[in-house]
Amino acid sequence: MSRLTNSELIRKMNEMQQNQADIATGQDSDNVQTSTEILENLKNKDKQFNLHFARAITNNLFKPINDLWFRPKYVGFEKPLVRNNPKRPLIFASNHSGMAFPWDAIVFGYNYNEKVNYDKTSIRALSSPMLSFSKFMNPFQLEELWHRVGAVDATFQNFETMMYQEDAHVLIYPEGVPGIGKGFDKKYQLQTFRTSFVKMSVKYKTEIHPVHTINAEYIDPYTYSSKTVNKWVNKVGIPFLPLGPITLLLLLQPWVFYIAFPAQLTFVKGKALRPWEWLEKPESELTNEDFTQLAEKVRTRMQAEMNEAVKQYGQKPYDWGNLLKGLLKNWKLIPHVLPLSWPISFIEFDRRYQNGEIDVKLKVTPLRLLYWMIRNPLSFAFFIPILGYIPLAINGYRGNKISKAPAHHRVVK
Numbered sequence: 001m002s003r004l005t006n007s008e009l010i011r012k013m014n015e016m017q018q019n020q021a022d023i024a025t026g027q028d029s030d031n032v033q034t035s036t037e038i039l040e041n042l043k044n045k046d047k048q049f050n051l052h053f054a055r056a057i058t059n060n061l062f063k064p065i066n067d068l069w070f071r072p073k074y075v076g077f078e079k080p081l082v083r084n085n086p087k088r089p090l091i092f093a094s095n096h097s098g099m100a101f102p103w104d105a106i107v108f109g110y111n112y113n114e115k116v117n118y119d120k121t122s123i124r125a126l127s128s129p130m131l132s133f134s135k136f137m138n139p140f141q142l143e144e145l146w147h148r149v150g151a152v153d154a155t156f157q158n159f160e161t162m163m164y165q166e167d168a169h170v171l172i173y174p175e176g177v178p179g180i181g182k183g184f185d186k187k188y189q190l191q192t193f194r195t196s197f198v199k200m201s202v203k204y205k206t207e208i209h210p211v212h213t214i215n216a217e218y219i220d221p222y223t224y225s226s227k228t229v230n231k232w233v234n235k236v237g238i239p240f241l242p243l244g245p246i247t248l249l250l251l252l253q254p255w256v257f258y259i260a261f262p263a264q265l266t267f268v269k270g271k272a273l274r275p276w277e278w279l280e281k282p283e284s285e286l287t288n289e290d291f292t293q294l295a296e297k298v299r300t301r302m303q304a305e306m307n308e309a310v311k312q313y314g315q316k317p318y319d320w321g322n323l324l325k326g327l328l329k330n331w332k333l334i335p336h337v338l339p340l341s342w343p344i345s346f347i348e349f350d351r352r353y354q355n356g357e358i359d360v361k362l363k364v365t366p367l368r369l370l371y372w373m374i375r376n377p378l379s380f381a382f383f384i385p386i387l388g389y390i391p392l393a394i395n396g397y398r399g400n401k402i403s404k405a406p407a408h409h410r411v412v413k
Contacts, residue, residue: 041161048147051118053353057149058110060361061349068326068337069262070107075313076269077112080121081169081209084274088206089162089169091197092123093298094267095190095306096179097216099223099242101139102131103260104216108267109150109171124162125171126154134237136396139258140343140382142350159196163204171211172197174295181240183224187217188310193299195291202276202283202291208298210270212306218263218317220246237396254389255343255382264319268309273298336364343382348372 058066066072083090097104105125113122131137131146132153138145152158154172162170173179174193182191201208223242233241242250250256275294276283327334335341345364352360362368373379378395381388 037157038161038164041157042164045152045158045161048144049150050148051150052358054149055118056353056358056360057349058114060359061345062106062110064330064333064336065342066107066110068330068333069260069323069339070103071262071264071319071322071326072107072111073264073266073313074111074115074269075266075309077115077267080116083206084272085204085206087166088204089165090206091201091208092169092171092211093174093197093208093302094171094211095188095213095302096173096175097213097219098180098182098184098187099225099240099244100180100216100220101258101260102127102180103219104213104265105171105173107265108211108213120167122168123171124165124168125151126159126162127151127173128177128239129153129155130177130237130239134396135398136237136257137239140255140346141378141392141396142346145350154196156196159200163200163206174299177239181225181230184217184222184244185224188306188314190299190303190306193295195288195295198275198291198294198298201274202279202286202294205274205276208273208275210273210302210305212268212270212302212309214266214268214306214309214313215263215317216265219260221261223247252385253383254392255340258342259339261318262323263317264322266309266313268305268313270302270305273301333364335366335369336362341369344369344372344376344379347376347379351376 081090094105094108096102105127109123109125116122127146132144132151135141135143152162154176159170159172174197175182175191176194178191182189197208200206220242223244223246225240226243229243230240233239241247246256246259275298278294278297279286281290327337330337336345341364345362349360349362378391381391
């Protein structure tokens with residue numbers, strides 16, 4: 001698959017700006033009035049998005065981890081998806097894995113966008129504002145990483161703004177933070193859906209395409225949730241604390257907060273949904289309760305499809321034989337692929353990119369990992385038992401924006 005050159009990246013960004021200018025008249029081709037707030041939001045929402053950085057960090061750093069550790073499979077994505085409404089992006093809706101860092105979303109977004117070469121059928125994720133406003137929830141505390149790779153804070157205004165962009169589809173996890181905060185005892189049980197994605201589908205007459213993420217529940221298995229504990233860790237910008245066999249290891253080794261076991265992720269496309277065709281009264285008369293019922297109908301259908309997908313693709317969540325075969329065949333990449341090295345290599349990659357090295361290629365070896373730790377002293381903290389949390393907490397709190405965020409940004413709508 002060919003990569004975009006620098007000139008092609010510039011051209012794509014210019015096209016994105018032109019798409020925004022095309023709707024600046026205040027009314028679009030569907031005769032839906034464009035508010036001043038949306039027009040203004042179009043100018044500001046992507047200030048931190050860096051397409052070149054997104055491709056660099058995924059292709060040059062994450063690719064071996066993706067290919068040899070997660071080994072993703074895609075079912076039903078063989079053909080490019082066509083917009084039923086040419087002027088509106090499709091809405092991809094997926095389940096989240098419980099009590100795990102959102103590696104499932106990273107893997108899906110990376111592979112899908114590479115498959116379509118980041119063209120107009122690529123996806124942009126709406127992510128919980130807690131993930132971006134909390135430095136703890138950016139991978140290995142890398143500043144604004146989610147925003148830099150293209151994630152958009154999942155506020156209602158941002159969601160509606162995304163419906164006016166023609167350069168990408170929208171990916172949303174309608175369970176919100178409760179989806180990643182559910183315990184292993186609730187694996188594959190969809191939590192209550194937010195209603196915003198149904199409202200957008202109805203208003204703009206664009207399809208919802210379910211994406212059933214299978215085996216991601218085993219990224220961090222046998223961990224459970226406590227509302228009391230989560231209430232306390234929320235204060236420092238962490239949505240949940242996994243409780244289980246891994247908790248002791250988490251106390252001794254801070255990097256374990258971002259750990260991912262080698263689950264073989266499988267993404268199964270569900271049947272497209274058109275909620276506006278289910279209405280029993282005019283759209284203008286719909287109440288919040290009506291949208292809640294529509295969201296529940298979507299959840300019920302997705303749950304039934306996901307149950308079948310689990311039966312078919314979820315019986316060997318790790319497939320250890322396949323994992324070992326791949327690692328032995330690519331044994332030189334083992335230091336790169338093992339989660340123990342991720343904090344060091346991610347931090348070193350970001351340091352070099354921020355210093356102007358736009359084509360960063362890391363060859364990960366044990367000696368280089370030690371050298372990179374010396375170059376990035378904070379990375380030592382990820383491996384210091386208990387006391388390592390002190391510098392990480394200081395660094396994380398310094399970058400914590402939750403207390404400064406507007407109230408409507410703190411909760412997924």
